Amino acid sequence: MKRARVSDLAIIVESFFQAAVAGILVGCIYGLMCCGLSLIFGIMRVINFAQGEFLMLGMYFAFYLVTGFGLVAFLGPIYGPFLAALLAGPVLFVFGYLLHQYLVGRVTGVNVIGAEAEGHYAQLILTLGLSLVLANGGLILFGSVPQVIRTPLSSTAWLIGPLLGDYVEIFINQARAYSALVSILVAVGLFQFMARSSLGKSLLAAADNPEAASYMGIDVDRAHRLAFAIGTGITAVAGGLVATYYPFQPYVGIDFVIIMYAGVVLGGIGSVAGAFLGGFVIGVVQQVSTMVLPIQLQNTAIFVVFLIVVMFRPHGLFGRSAERT
Amino acid sequence: MLRIEGLSVAYGGLKALVEVDLEVSEGEFVTIVGPNGAGKTTLFKTISGTVAPVAGRISYRGQDLLALPAAARAHLGMAHVPEGRQVFKTLSVDDNLQMGAYVAAGRRDWVRNRKRIMELFPVLDERRDQLAGTLSGGEQQMLAIARGLAGSPHLLMLDEPSMGLAPTITDAIFERIRAVHKEDGLTILLVEQRVAEALESCDRGYLLDTGRVALHGSYETLLSDARVKKAYLGM
Ligand SMILES: Nc1ncnc2c1ncn2[C@@H]1O[C@H](COP(=O)(O)OP(=O)(O)OP(=O)(O)O)[C@@H](O)[C@H]1O
Ligand SMILES: [Mg+2]
Numbered sequence: 001m002k003r004a005r006v007s008d009l010a011i012i013v014e015s016f017f018q019a020a021v022a023g024i025l026v027g028c029i030y031g032l033m034c035c036g037l038s039l040i041f042g043i044m045r046v047i048n049f050a051q052g053e054f055l056m057l058g059m060y061f062a063f064y065l066v067t068g069f070g071l072v073a074f075l076g077p078i079y080g081p082f083l084a085a086l087l088a089g090p091v092l093f094v095f096g097y098l099l100h101q102y103l104v105g106r107v108t109g110v111n112v113i114g115a116e117a118e119g120h121y122a123q124l125i126l127t128l129g130l131s132l133v134l135a136n137g138g139l140i141l142f143g144s145v146p147q148v149i150r151t152p153l154s155s156t157a158w159l160i161g162p163l164l165g166d167y168v169e170i171f172i173n174q175a176r177a178y179s180a181l182v183s184i185l186v187a188v189g190l191f192q193f194m195a196r197s198s199l200g201k202s203l204l205a206a207a208d209n210p211e212a213a214s215y216m217g218i219d220v221d222r223a224h225r226l227a228f229a230i231g232t233g234i235t236a237v238a239g240g241l242v243a244t245y246y247p248f249q250p251y252v253g254i255d256f257v258i259i260m261y262a263g264v265v266l267g268g269i270g271s272v273a274g275a276f277l278g279g280f281v282i283g284v285v286q287q288v289s290t291m292v293l294p295i296q297l298q299n300t301a302i303f304v305v306f307l308i309v310v311m312f313r314p315h316g317l318f319g320r321s322a323e324r325t
Numbered sequence: 326m327l328r329i330e331g332l333s334v335a336y337g338g339l340k341a342l343v344e345v346d347l348e349v350s351e352g353e354f355v356t357i358v359g360p361n362g363a364g365k366t367t368l369f370k371t372i373s374g375t376v377a378p379v380a381g382r383i384s385y386r387g388q389d390l391l392a393l394p395a396a397a398r399a400h401l402g403m404a405h406v407p408e409g410r411q412v413f414k415t416l417s418v419d420d421n422l423q424m425g426a427y428v429a430a431g432r433r434d435w436v437r438n439r440k441r442i443m444e445l446f447p448v449l450d451e452r453r454d455q456l457a458g459t460l461s462g463g464e465q466q467m468l469a470i471a472r473g474l475a476g477s478p479h480l481l482m483l484d485e486p487s488m489g490l491a492p493t494i495t496d497a498i499f500e501r502i503r504a505v506h507k508e509d510g511l512t513i514l515l516v517e518q519r520v521a522e523a524l525e526s527c528d529r530g531y532l533l534d535t536g537r538v539a540l541h542g543s544y545e546t547l548l549s550d551a552r553v554k555k556a557y558l559g560m
Binding site: 202205209212214218270 | 373374375394395396397398399400404405407411412413414415416420423424425427428432472476
């Protein structure tokens, strides 16, 4: 009898740790995708509804690179998918750059200085349309069958334990673990670029005060384009990583775009590192909430936490005010 | 060094500058004075490229400035310290200076310039990690000037650096401007409302009124002009 009660408790403890570990891993990947949106929305203040579709394009790009171009054969099934995800970065960077140059740039940056609501209305409509075009175009090109990038790591796990005297064992899914690791590395690279390089800081300066930035010799239009392109590429890398454990189809963007916005606002608008942590918190909340809530409600849990945080910290978890008080 | 000929600017139908001629020679200290709305800031913005003229020519060291976009002009060695300071509020003091040094010359001379800046404005050294938006008004003005200096400019353009500052701070700032003119050999183009102090430091001055150059000449010429006396000096 006593023995039974201990094992009940052990099951709860075990599933909590299991959910927490899963949350930490997907949290890192969510963190990376939030970093991408943070450059576009958090820093450059461009409303982009198509960010979820950028993620989707990253997924399909990585998928076709692995299945169609034999990256698996070349690098082996273990490293191939992760390299494919990384390669989605530069390719979608170019895509984002061109998209900004010919389309999005017309309703952002120097073109909307002084416009009503800083061009947000036009951005809303344009990127909503873009999102539909990309998702529907994806349906025609890629079909509606859910895909996943198969790697042997998806179905292998490390076993931690037994802990707490034989009762608790935790599995760490290897595909998620490697994806989380790659996410952290890419995010750290991005933080270094933003915080250390003159080019990275010039993006912040161009967003902060475009007029003064141009007096410093910073090409504000190009800064916007660069931020948009980097933001697209970063989210695409995250997409490629998600694709190793999450089945996707052309409409997958909607599952993630809300998570990204919530993460960016939760972390504090204007801070790339904050966005990573915002995404991380959301990953943890989402996974841990599955312990107590039915799976359909896991996104509800995210928003309850979101509302609580924003109630107490209107600038987000890591936002700081640059105005004198 | 800077030559402006027949420059006219209009906002919509409203004429802000009408056929303005102005010249600044290498090593000079030139002041522009004039009442509110005279077009002083508009003139500076047109030189820097954030406002486009309807007519006229601007050349800087023989280069046609109007053929270049705003961001390219800063790379020629001119620094614009804008009206109302316009520091990068969300960046630290040090990052603001580093953005001032974004041009190639600024990067090349970064160590030397930074040392000189901290000598002129020691308070910025104390506050180097503070967000610029949280500095006091006087400190922000010092930062705005320092940010201009960080680019190793030949021509420093200052738009009302005394705006909203206490007289003692204003004096300190004017003294630093004179110092960079005399000791570092920078050419200065200064817009000011505090006419007495501004004219006192300069070689030559221009009086701008409703978009036209109403008067120009030496310090003595301007100071002895009845219009200047009446409007600014209360005499
Ligand atoms: N963006 C703008 N749109 C329309 N009119 C403008 C704009 N900027 C300035 N003006 C007008 O142009 C005229 C000149 O303005 P400007 O700011 O150049 O004057 P100023 O001499 O710098 O004045 P102050 O001493 O008050 O700074 C003013 O009548 C002003 O209302
Ligand atoms: Mg002015």
